[in-house]
Amino acid sequence: MSEIIISPSLLSANFLQLGKDIEMLNQSEAQWIHIDVMDGVFVPNISFGMPVIKHIRQATKKVLDVHLMIVDPDRYIETFAAVGADVITVHYEACTHLNRVIAKIKENKMKAGVVLNPHTPVSLLKDMICDLDLVLLMSVNPGFGGQKFIENTYNKIAELKEMISAKGSKCIIQIDGGVDGKNAKKLVETGADALVAGNYVFSSSNPMQTISELKNCK
Ligand code: DX5
Ligand code: ZN
Numbered sequence: 001m002s003e004i005i006i007s008p009s010l011l012s013a014n015f016l017q018l019g020k021d022i023e024m025l026n027q028s029e030a031q032w033i034h035i036d037v038m039d040g041v042f043v044p045n046i047s048f049g050m051p052v053i054k055h056i057r058q059a060t061k062k063v064l065d066v067h068l069m070i071v072d073p074d075r076y077i078e079t080f081a082a083v084g085a086d087v088i089t090v091h092y093e094a095c096t097h098l099n100r101v102i103a104k105i106k107e108n109k110m111k112a113g114v115v116l117n118p119h120t121p122v123s124l125l126k127d128m129i130c131d132l133d134l135v136l137l138m139s140v141n142p143g144f145g146g147q148k149f150i151e152n153t154y155n156k157i158a159e160l161k162e163m164i165s166a167k168g169s170k171c172i173i174q175i176d177g178g179v180d181g182k183n184a185k186k187l188v189e190t191g192a193d194a195l196v197a198g199n200y201v202f203s204s205s206n207p208m209q210t211i212s213e214l215k216n217c218k
Contacts, residue, residue: 004188006215007032007065007174008207009198010056011047012145018052021202022059028211032063032087034176034196039070042094043143050083057084067115067176067196069142070094074101081108089113089136089174092120102131113174117142118150122159129169134194135160140177146199149178154190161191181210184217 008030013021025033035053040046057064066085070076073090074097080088088105092114095101105112113134114125118141125135137156140147157173164171174194175187184195195214204210 002193003031004192004215004218005032005172005174005194006030006211007034007063007194007196008201008211009034009036009145009176009196011036012198012202014202015048018056019059022056024207025062025211026060028208029215030062030211032065032194033060034198035064035066035085036198037066037068037070038143042071042091043069045143050079053080053085054083063087065089065196067136068094074104077101077104077108081110085110087111087113087134089115089134091115091117091142092124093117099128099131102128115142115176116156118152122156122163125160126163126167129163129167129171132169132171134172134174136174136176136196138177139175139179142177147178149180149183154186157187157190157192179214181213181217184214188218 036047038045038047063086065087067089071094088110090101102112111133113136115136117138139149139153172193175192176196179195179197180200201207201210
């Protein structure tokens with residue numbers, strides 16, 4: 001099995017010392033950095049946007065994994081490419097023309113993924129799975145860090161894994177929300193390839209070690 005991708009979520013970082021937190025991530029075993037963009041419409045919270053991402057890009061060579069919790073994300077794909085995103089994930093629930101949005105992300109030379117909220121069935125992706133680089137399964141309702149992990153996520157991972165292999169897709173499975181040292185191993189054993197972790201990493205007294213433990217959890 002290939003290496004598990006760890007994508008610490010900056011939503012739980014200290015925004016007053018963001019540069020310091022990114023430097024810690026640069027020194028860590030995390031391969032990706034997860035960036036949660038929220039518009040206060042699709043989710044009941046507002047986070048940060050392009051100017052902040054532009055500065056993050058200057059501070060790291062890690063893969064910038066941008067999770068768009070915004071309505072009509074197709075309006076901003078070129079702009080996120082311009083500020084340095086490497087991966088963009090858009091919500092199934094936020095896109096009327098999902099196929100078109102995914103194509104636009106790829107045209108802009110980024111990896112493209114679809115996010116499913118906890119209530120959205122995996123089966124809805126069966127006609128798209130071969131076009132995707134990743135699927136992000138939300139294991140909490142999006143909008144906030146530090147929420148409780150939803151156990152049904154394991155069933156969704158298993159179903160998605162089966163779909164990916166049946167269709168011969170190269171798509172990877174990412175999990176976001178409530179990931180910690182207790183559930184990481186089971187998530188990976190069930191089929192997760194990439195884990196997002198915000199609160200668990202940034203509330204740790206030794207975030208670098210916590211990242212290493214998550215990465216080596218299997
Ligand atoms: C929630 C965000 C997550 C969040 C995860 O809407 O998409 O990326 O930062 O945070 P934790 O790991 O604290 O649940
Ligand atoms: Zn996220």
